[in-house]
Amino acid sequence: MAIQQINIPDIGDFDSVEIIEILVAVGDIVAVDDSLLTLESDKATMEIPSPVAGTVTKIAVEVGGSVAEGDYVLDIEVSGDAAAPAEEKPAPAPVAAAPEPPKEAPAPKPAPAQHASVENSPIVAAAANKPVNAQDMGAKSHASPSVRAFARKLGVDLNNVTGTGPKGRIQQTDVEAAIKAVMSGATAAPGQAAMSGTGIPPIPEVDFSKFGETTTEELGRIKKISGKFLHASWLNVPHVTQFDESDITEMDQFRKDQKAAAEKQGIKLTPLVFVMKAVVKALQDFPSFNASLSADGQSIIKKQYYNIGIAVDTPNGLMVPVVKDVDKKGIYELSRDLMEISAKARDGKLGPADMAGGTFTISSLGGIGGTQFTPIVNAPEVAIMGLSKAKMQPIWNGSEFIPRLIMPFSVSYDHRAIDGAEGVRFTTTVGNYLTDLRQLIL
Numbered sequence: 001m002a003i004q005q006i007n008i009p010d011i012g013d014f015d016s017v018e019i020i021e022i023l024v025a026v027g028d029i030v031a032v033d034d035s036l037l038t039l040e041s042d043k044a045t046m047e048i049p050s051p052v053a054g055t056v057t058k059i060a061v062e063v064g065g066s067v068a069e070g071d072y073v074l075d076i077e078v079s080g081d082a083a084a085p086a087e088e089k090p091a092p093a094p095v096a097a098a099p100e101p102p103k104e105a106p107a108p109k110p111a112p113a114q115h116a117s118v119e120n121s122p123i124v125a126a127a128a129n130k131p132v133n134a135q136d137m138g139a140k141s142h143a144s145p146s147v148r149a150f151a152r153k154l155g156v157d158l159n160n161v162t163g164t165g166p167k168g169r170i171q172q173t174d175v176e177a178a179i180k181a182v183m184s185g186a187t188a189a190p191g192q193a194a195m196s197g198t199g200i201p202p203i204p205e206v207d208f209s210k211f212g213e214t215t216t217e218e219l220g221r222i223k224k225i226s227g228k229f230l231h232a233s234w235l236n237v238p239h240v241t242q243f244d245e246s247d248i249t250e251m252d253q254f255r256k257d258q259k260a261a262a263e264k265q266g267i268k269l270t271p272l273v274f275v276m277k278a279v280v281k282a283l284q285d286f287p288s289f290n291a292s293l294s295a296d297g298q299s300i301i302k303k304q305y306y307n308i309g310i311a312v313d314t315p316n317g318l319m320v321p322v323v324k325d326v327d328k329k330g331i332y333e334l335s336r337d338l339m340e341i342s343a344k345a346r347d348g349k350l351g352p353a354d355m356a357g358g359t360f361t362i363s364s365l366g367g368i369g370g371t372q373f374t375p376i377v378n379a380p381e382v383a384i385m386g387l388s389k390a391k392m393q394p395i396w397n398g399s400e401f402i403p404r405l406i407m408p409f410s411v412s413y414d415h416r417a418i419d420g421a422e423g424v425r426f427t428t429t430v431g432n433y434l435t436d437l438r439q440l441i442l
Contacts, residue, residue, distance in 0.1 A: 004052055004078050006036065008071045012352035016066040017041045020169070028056045030076065037061070037073060046352065054078035063165065143170040151175050155202070222317030233379040238415040241374045242423045246431035248390060249405040254437065262332065271407075272310070272364055272387070273334045278433035279385060280306045280327045281440050283360060286426045288418050290359045292380040300382075300417055309358035309378060310338065312345040319345045320378060322358040366390060366407070375412050382414040385430075407434070 011017060021038035024030060035047040058075040061067065143151070143158050147170055151158050156175050163170035208214050219227070251274055262269040283290040287302045294301060306327040309320040321341035326334060344350050361378040364387040375386040390407035411427050418426075433439050 002078055003057060003075050004054070005072055006050065006052075006074050006076055008048060008067050008069050008073060009051075010069055010351060010353070011039065011046060012356065014041050014068070016068050017046075019061055019063055019065050019067060020045075022059060022061070022063055023047075024056050024059070024074075026056055026059060030054065030056060039067065048073070050076065052076055052078045063169070147172050147175065154179060220316050222314070222319060226318050229379075230376050233377055237377045237379055239374070239377060239412050240415045240418075240420060240423060241410050241412040242420075242427045243372050243408070243410045244427040244431055245406050245408045246434040247395070247404050248407045248434050251434055251437055252390070252405055258331075262335065265332065267332055267335045268339060269331070269335055270338070271366070271390075272362070273331050273338060274437065275362065275364075275385075275387060275434065276308050276310075276323070276326050276334060277331065277440055278430055278437075279308065279360065279362065281433055282426055282430045284327070285429055286422060288422060289383045289413065289426055291382055291417060293382065293414065293417055297416060303359050305357075305359065307357045307359050309355075309361035309381075310341065311361060311363035311375075312342055314346045314348070316348060319350060319355070320358070320361060321345050321350055321354045322356065324357065360384070362387065372408050372410055374410065377412050377414055379414075382417040383426075384412050386410045386412070 017039040018041070019037055020040045023035050023037060030036070030050045031053045032051065033049045036050050037048040039046050039048065054076040056074060057077045059073070060075075061071075061073045067073065143163070148158065150172055151161075154175065156178065158170055158175075161170050161174055161178055162168075164174055165171045248271065252271060255269055255271060255274065259269055283306060288300065290306060291300050291302045293299070305325065307322050307324045308326045309322045311318055311320050321344065323334065323337045323341065329337070341350070341354060344354065358378065358381060360381060361375075361384040363375045363384060365373065366387045366389045368389070370388050372388055373386050375384045377384050386409060388408040388410075390405050392403050393406045394401040395404040395406070409427070409430075411423065411430075413423055
């Protein structure tokens with residue numbers, strides 16, 4: 001048996017990040033990739049995974065403290081064959097979904113002021129035969145993302161829950177205690193205000209087993225994370241989707257002509273890299289698509305760099321690594337970058353830096369099928385392109401029908417930053433560049 005010190009791995013461009021949760025205790029047995037800590041900065045929340053399997057023997061940090069890359073946080077006792085070099089583990093990905101509930105001390109005795117905060121939760125409403133109201137779920141409260149997710153699941157407004165953690169932070173035990181107190185018959189404090197709602201009613205819970213056999217599988221960690229961001233984007237961004245198509249006959253023939261030369265250099269030449277170059281040229285023509293809105297929505301921040309996010313289908317779910325400086329790279333270099341990040345995504349080795357800094361996203365389903373789809377904007381970006389499967393179609397050239405390879409595509413955009421006329425001009429321009437690649441050098 002050996003003691004291995006666990007240090008903070010590469011967490012991106014963060015010098016000091018607050019520890020908001022410690023997810024293990026001394027004596028806990030952990031497996032490789034089990035979450036040990038949750039960190040929160042002003043930009044992201046992330047979990048620190050265990051690089052080894054073993055037993056936690058010492059915790060050298062506490063909630064509320066700050067850490068940076070390389071800082072020592074705890075010890076794990078591992079057997080000789082269980083250790084895995086920390087440097088081989090991927091950097092922690094940004095986390096938005098709730099981790100498994102941490103082991104904490106027994107719930108403290110709830111204060112009366114907490115009781116009103118859960119009277120309208122689905123559980124309590126069902127017990128009291130009350131209607132369930134939509135909740136704000138503690139937007140201004142001091143709580144970690146996992147506690148917020150836990151409270152949302154139960155319909156608890158964290159604005160009215162008193163936290164017992166450091167600096168008044170609301171912990172999961174505070175939410176649980178409030179629920180138990182109301183379920184045991186406690187009443188709300190006199191004059192306690194009713195919870196305010198967001199206006200979005202919850203989807204009613206249904207016992208599907210009444211209609212037939214069912215099985216339940218927990219969503220994968222990546223789907224939980226991406227689901228939260230997709231939901232937030234869908235609720236906050238007024239989406240418009242423009243559908244179009246492009247004649248890529250010559251483009252695809254040029255790709256095939258270069259295929260053998262590319263393979264000699266170990267490169268797989270795909271249509272996607274040509275689309276990336278066409279998109280970047282169009283982004284230079286229409287800067288509003290290579291931008292983000294300011295936090296107050298009153299300004300648009302136009303970016304002078306071109307980093308394209310590529311949605312990658314992995315066994316664990318959808319991930320969006322970013323290819324940097326697409327405008328400065330040739331087709332072969334982009335192909336190498338694309339092969340590298342796709343492999344890292346499938347192997348689960350993407351770090352925060354690999355998925356940060358995107359200015360525009362492309363989601364390609366052309367290798368699978370379909371005709372058109374509506375991609376969801378990857379906020380804070382303002383636009384995303386969806387590629388569908390190209391197919392041969394008869395096109396009238398003025399005197400006869402000729403076979404042409406036509407690729408359908410779509411662009412969803414934030415209508416606050418981009419109006420409809422500009423959206424159509426953008427898709428038309430992209431289509432023209434793909435039809436005649438020679439325009440890219442003009």
